[in-house]
Amino acid sequence: MTALSTEQTHDRTAPAPEPGEQPVSDNLPLTPSQLKAFGEEMDAIRQRIIASLGEEDADYIHRVVKAQRAFEVAGRALFYVPPAWPLAVAALSVSKILDNMEIGHNVMHGQYDWMGEPGLSSRMYEWDNVCPSEQWKYSHNYIHHTFTNIVGKDRDIGYGILRMDADQKWHPYYLGNPVYAFLLMVFFEWGVAMHDLEVENIVAGKRKISENAALHRGIMRKVKRQALKDYLLFPALTGPLFPLTLAGNATANLVRNIWAFNIIFCGHFPAGVATFSVEETENESRGQWYLRQLLGSANITGGKLFHLMTGNLSHQIEHHLFPDLPARRYPEVAAEVQEICERYGLEYHTGPLGKQLFSVAAKICRFALPDRASDVPGLSTLAGAAGLVTRFVSRRPSVAVVPDAA
Amino acid sequence: MGLATTILQSRAVAALASPHGVDRYLELVNPMWAATEVRARVVDVHRETTGEHPVATITLQPTSTWRGHRAGQYVQVGVEVPGARRTTRCFTISSAASAPGERFTLTVRAHSEGLVSKFLVERAEPGLVVHLSQAQGDFTLVESPATPTNNHLLFITGGSGITPAMSMVRTLLRDGYDGHVGRRVTFLHYARGPEDQVFADELASWADADNGVRVVLRHESAGDPRFSAIDLARLVPDFREVDTWVCGPAGLMELVELAYDGSPRLRTERFKPPVVKAGSAEGDVVFSRAGTQAANSGAPLLEQAEAAGLTPEFGCRMGICFSCTARKSEGTVRNVLTGEESSLPDEEIRICVSAPVGDCVVDL
Numbered sequence: 062m063t064a065l066s067t068e069q070t071h072d073r074t075a076p077a078p079e080p081g082e083q084p085v086s087d088n089l090p091l092t093p094s095q096l097k098a099f100g101e102e103m104d105a106i107r108q109r110i111i112a113s114l115g116e117e118d119a120d121y122i123h124r125v126v127k128a129q130r131a132f133e134v135a136g137r138a139l140f141y142v143p144p145a146w147p148l149a150v151a152a153l154s155v156s157k158i159l160d161n162m163e164i165g166h167n168v169m170h171g172q173y174d175w176m177g178e179p180g181l182s183s184r185m186y187e188w189d190n191v192c193p194s195e196q197w198k199y200s201h202n203y204i205h206h207t208f209t210n211i212v213g214k215d216r217d218i219g220y221g222i223l224r225m226d227a228d229q230k231w232h233p234y235y236l237g238n239p240v241y242a243f244l245l246m247v248f249f250e251w252g253v254a255m256h257d258l259e260v261e262n263i264v265a266g267k268r269k270i271s272e273n274a275a276l277h278r279g280i281m282r283k284v285k286r287q288a289l290k291d292y293l294l295f296p297a298l299t300g301p302l303f304p305l306t307l308a309g310n311a312t313a314n315l316v317r318n319i320w321a322f323n324i325i326f327c328g329h330f331p332a333g334v335a336t337f338s339v340e341e342t343e344n345e346s347r348g349q350w351y352l353r354q355l356l357g358s359a360n361i362t363g364g365k366l367f368h369l370m371t372g373n374l375s376h377q378i379e380h381h382l383f384p385d386l387p388a389r390r391y392p393e394v395a396a397e398v399q400e401i402c403e404r405y406g407l408e409y410h411t412g413p414l415g416k417q418l419f420s421v422a423a424k425i426c427r428f429a430l431p432d433r434a435s436d437v438p439g440l441s442t443l444a445g446a447a448g449l450v451t452r453f454v455s456r457r458p459s460v461a462v463v464p465d466a467a
Numbered sequence: 468m469g470l471a472t473t474i475l476q477s478r479a480v481a482a483l484a485s486p487h488g489v490d491r492y493l494e495l496v497n498p499m500w501a502a503t504e505v506r507a508r509v510v511d512v513h514r515e516t517t518g519e520h521p522v523a524t525i526t527l528q529p530t531s532t533w534r535g536h537r538a539g540q541y542v543q544v545g546v547e548v549p550g551a552r553r554t555t556r557c558f559t560i561s562s563a564a565s566a567p568g569e570r571f572t573l574t575v576r577a578h579s580e581g582l583v584s585k586f587l588v589e590r591a592e593p594g595l596v597v598h599l600s601q602a603q604g605d606f607t608l609v610e611s612p613a614t615p616t617n618n619h620l621l622f623i624t625g626g627s628g629i630t631p632a633m634s635m636v637r638t639l640l641r642d643g644y645d646g647h648v649g650r651r652v653t654f655l656h657y658a659r660g661p662e663d664q665v666f667a668d669e670l671a672s673w674a675d676a677d678n679g680v681r682v683v684l685r686h687e688s689a690g691d692p693r694f695s696a697i698d699l700a701r702l703v704p705d706f707r708e709v710d711t712w713v714c715g716p717a718g719l720m721e722l723v724e725l726a727y728d729g730s731p732r733l734r735t736e737r738f739k740p741p742v743v744k745a746g747s748a749e750g751d752v753v754f755s756r757a758g759t760q761a762a763n764s765g766a767p768l769l770e771q772a773e774a775a776g777l778t779p780e781f782g783c784r785m786g787i788c789f790s791c792t793a794r795k796s797e798g799t800v801r802n803v804l805t806g807e808e809s810s811l812p813d814e815e816i817r818i819c820v821s822a823p824v825g826d827c828v829v830d831l
């Protein structure tokens with residue numbers, strides 16, 4: 062169905078603000094009437110894609126699932142051939158990445174629920190990861206996707222561990238920002254599993270340990286299952302090669318952790334991506350919700366294989382605008398979204414992986430330090446030095462946010 | 468159960484295949500391999516009648532996981548209808564009771580509204596793989612071929628309702644249960660006309676054989692009498708004292724129930740649970756698990772469920788998190804964000820953004 066021909070979209074211009082109207086805020090630079098038109102354009106895209114879902118999307122996800130299972134079986138089998146160890150690890154890593162990203166994350170978003178296939182249903186899918194899918198769906202699909210980049214509400218801003226935004230108050234604890242980030246990367250699946258326990262809120266006295274009992278049980282059940290197969294059964298099945306297989310399985314999990322962490326951090330933390338205050342987003346209209354998703358996310362440019370391995374989270378913007386559309390449609394939607402952004406004069410954050418990673422790393426280091434000397438309790442003598450460092454870091458070339466032609 | 472199945476169903480293999488499960492791997496190698504799920508391959512399609520609502524008998528070879536069925540039971544059949552949407556419907560098994568892993572048949576009438584029945588009758592071909600449940604239902608024959616009694620058995624069926632009775636009589640005859648020691652079977656069937664009569668040849672051969680089975684066919688187009696207690700009493704004078712199985716359209720079922728006047732000998736099977744229509748203009752919403760029904764207010768189902776005192780799960784309440792997903796078994800819903808309407812049966816919907824249009828049944 063092509064209800065909306067491309068020519069039509071290009072002809073249209075963004076509506077001018079109505080007399081006397083003000084943009085919502087500096088961060089959300091459209092007026093209410095513009096937001097309405099903007100939201101309708103986004104809805105139109107969504108509706109068109111939904112109407113065209115069918116065999117091609119089903120074939121695609123079936124192919125990806127088949128490839129993932131094949132990589133997994135190949136990886137497990139290759140551990141019986143010691144010289145093929147690196148290959149085995151590579152195959153298993155690819156399997157875990159596909160399982161978690163292009164399949165698990167997207168299936169759990171309900172992108173394939175329309176197919177009615179129990180194996181691809183958001184209600185039933187369980188991924189190859191220590192975080193139970195039930196809990197992931199709560200913290201990710203609900204909390205993160207609803208309250209995206211609202212400081213104080215979206216717990217994915219720094220995962221309760223890191224300082225990733227100027228609006229998070231500085232504390233000497235955050236001097237360890239780069240170290241915590243590194244540890245979170247290495248242990249990412251565990252970090253994700255612990256995410257729901259809201260440990261930071263327990264420390265702050267805002268949450269009781271007893272509230273976590275049910276979550277704990279769920280996590281422990283899943284951890285046991287994951288550990289049993291990766292760290293006991295499969296290694297044991299390779300007999301004398303036990304230690305090698307164990308190390309291989311651990312490495313595959315590590316590779317997946319590092320990859321997933323980096324892709325995900327490039328989705329919301331490169332420079333220029335906006336965060337929002339709770340007040341700014343009160344009584345938010347649907348158009349404003351779209352705008353917040355757009356300005357609070359960033360894409361990564363790359364080829365087809367790269368997009369597949371990121372689970373199409375390289376199209377983080379499109380994913381946040383349309384979290385329940387099959388991810389393979391994001392590239393086709395991206396062109397339209399960019400065109401709409403140009404008409405409305407909105408930023409569309411994108412860049413190659415290297416650039417985005419550098420930008421994220423700079424941010425992690427930058428927010429390790431206080432913004433003003435006065436933020437540092439009892440360190441007035443060092444204030445000058447800290448200020449110098451701060452100024453130095455913030456003078457780092459900020460990453461351009463020009464839409465990338467690729 | 469073979470050794471392979473025992474191994475595949477073991478806890479050790481389940482632990483290795485965690486979290487996806489053994490079947491998610493086996494199905495990729497061969498759709499007929501399964502450890503717990505049941506699937507079947509269509510091995511034969513036989514057209515019984517043509518015309519506006521044609522009937523076909525479909526022979527299925529199930530996977531080894533099929534536990535068999537008792538005569539009179541039904542099975543859920545899921546097929547991928549065009550557009551890659553798996554749709555599931557129940558069908559009564561028409562062949563005699565099956566043992567585990569054994570072939571069985573479904574006799575299906577293509578309804579104009581029935582996505583699955585139309586698909587099976589019009590498009591199923593040998594080789595097609597369908598998804599099954601295990602056999603279900605309590606509308607079964609209690610008479611055991613192993614310890615036969617000489618009770619008189621009476622079957623009253625109408626239209627497609629003939630299938631469970633076929634399965635029962637076929638089982639009796641196959642297992643050597645006949646009338647030589649004074650047992651009798653009366654098979655009374657109502658059809659629109661001879662052209663709509665399924666299993667005509669087999670019924671004729673039952674009638675001719677010396678087996679104690681009496682077949683009475685009533686064809687509306689030939690002016691045969693419709694069901695009445697008087698007509699039935701002419702065939703089976705003490706019918707209220709005879710074990711009776713009845714299955715057919717709602718109108719027939721009501722008349723039979725009236726005639727039996729609460730007799731415990733009557734066993735009934737309906738194709739669809741009766742949906743009570745209270746007649747409100749916007750239709751009614753039925754929350755099938757809670758067993759409540761309310762007039763449709765036009766609001767999203769989540770709000771209507773809450774108003775009815777239910778507490779369904781939810782998160783964002785704006786259609787993005789899928790926390791509130793529930794199965795809509797019947798009816799049309801409109802997506803309040805996009806205005807799209809959808810009438811697919813057995814569809815997963817987000818109740819926070821789905822408002823019913825007319826009558827609607829949700830599994831809540």
Ligand code: FES
Nearest residue numbers: 782783784789819
């Ligand atoms: S409550 Fe989030 S989709 Fe319905």
